Amino acid sequence: MSATPEIRILVADDHFIVRMGLVALINTEPGLRVVGEADDGDKAVALFEQLRPELVLMDVRMPVKSGPDALRQIRQRAPDARVLMLSAFDGDEEIHNALQAGARGYVLKSATDKELIPAIHAVAAGRRWIPQDVASRLKSRQLYEQVTPREIEVLNALAAGLANKEIADRLGISEYTTKDHLKSILAKLRVADRTQAVTAALQRGIIRLK
Template identity: 75%
Template sequence: MSTPAPLRIIVADDHFIVRIGLVSLINTEPDLKVVGEADDGDRAIALFESLRPDVVLMDLRMPGKNGHEATRRIRQISAGAHVLILSAFDGDEDIHAALEAGARGYVLKSATGEDLIPAIRAVAAGKKWIPSDVATRLKSRNYYEQLTTREVEVLGELALGLANKEIAEKLKISEYTAKDHLKSILAKLRVADRTQAVTAALQRGLIHL
């Protein structure tokens, strides 16, 4: 009886040492084989188009197109593509955005190889892989009212330390409107001040520095 061909994997991560470690780990499994490596989202997309692997193991924060954008593009190229996110970011908005983009699973980089390898096999088989720690973070999203696009823009400017007047000028809105957005942001994030709002937004993955 012939041995089945190994599952073909692309690893996309901009950190060289992390990527090499992942490649080495995956290639120790006889049923898995890394066939391509990418250090940014654009390269990951190009490799997917040319190699059509069984799984793309995708980081979120990379130069060029990020993991969310690359995942969405890959799913546009092939609706049946299997993308597994491997990220250090555990914010509920990061996780939600990745799954909305078409990822089949989400594993945190704090996981061990014993967690990652089964995830790759499951996603390759068309299953979803959402570990309990990721599911818990994702569920917490339901506790908050969703921010509007404009409110997220205001949050981004808050993170840069801009005052209300400066935010208003940059976004071409009135200072009154900027203050109104801030009031809404504080209420939706359930925080008391600007600093807490930025901290909460960073933790949840609403904004990134």
């Protein structure tokens, strides 16, 4: 009988300790081997092109280029690339963005090795892997009306502590239009004030602190 082909894996995570832990875990599993490591999105794209691994284990939030952005670039070159997203965050918008970019699975960093290893095998075999907790968060996204790109710009300005006039000046719009955007944002996020809007947007992964 022929041996089962080895699954070659590229690990992309900007946190050194986390990356080392993932590498150690994967390399102790029969049939899995880490062939490359990247600490930012650009390096992940370059190493994928060089190594062509069977699977990429990719952090969602990385410097230079985010996980979803790196994945989009990888898929331009290799449409069948198999990528499992890994994140410490369970915001429904962040999960949605990763899957829209082409991720075949999404696992939280709080997952145990008994959850992560089956996810790696499943995605490497071409199957999708969406755990129940992730699926529940994704389903909750359907309960909200989606914010527009302009409203996301306003949310980022709110997170930076800008007043209405400062937001208007930054975006080149009137204060009246700014207030309209704020009213829409509060309604869509189902919150009562600016602070709650920023908190909700951060929790859901709609915006990130710079």
